[in-house]
Amino acid sequence: MLIVDGDGSPVKEEVIRLGEFFQLPVLIVTSVDHYTTKEYPDFVRFIYVDKGADSADYQIVKEIHAGDILITQDYGLASLVLPKKARVFHHSGKEYLPETIDFLLTQRYLGTQMRKSGKRTKGPKAFTKDDRQAFFEQLKKVLQEP
Incomplete structure (x- = not known):
């Protein structure tokens, strides 16, 4: 199953296209703030959760199983599902790995501390059409693995 941390x-849309091509179910977990009436194919399922910083994360941890693939930009969530033998990817296409997740969490913590002390840090760069295509190609390559 392909799971998207939807908020x-x-x-x-790229995950849905790949789910259709590889005949994999897609689960999108998102807050009720992002409710949509848009129609999706039957292999796409939404779970809407209450507002709250970690509501979607807790639902994803509950739903995910070994062999599933999660798409998220949340290092904390990635650290919770990696022990469940799921694969986790950022929307840049980079895979979170058990051997690098502690470093990423430490970086996040240090960035938070810097911001709390009044220092400015850079935000993420704008997500481009090329970034979207790179993600699509990377996930497609992963799904083609034997």
């Missing part, structure tokens, strides 16, 4: 994900 703010710029690659939902």
Whole structure:
């Protein structure tokens, strides 16, 4: 199954296209703030959760199983599902790995501390059409693996 941490994900449509091509179910977990009436194919399922910083994360941890693929930009969520033997990708196409997740969490913590002390840090760069295509190609390559 392909699972998308849906709040703010710029690659939902790409994941749906790949789910259709590879005949995989797609689950999008998002807050009720992002409710949509748009019609989706039967292999796409939405779970809407209450507002709250970690509501979607808790639902994803509950739903994910070994072998599933999660798309998220949340390092904390990635660290919770990697022990469940799921694969986790950022929408840039980069894979979160057990051997690098602690470093990423430490970076996030240090960035938070810097911002709390009044220092400015750079935000993410704008997500481009090329970024979207790179993600699509990377996930397609992963799904083609034996």
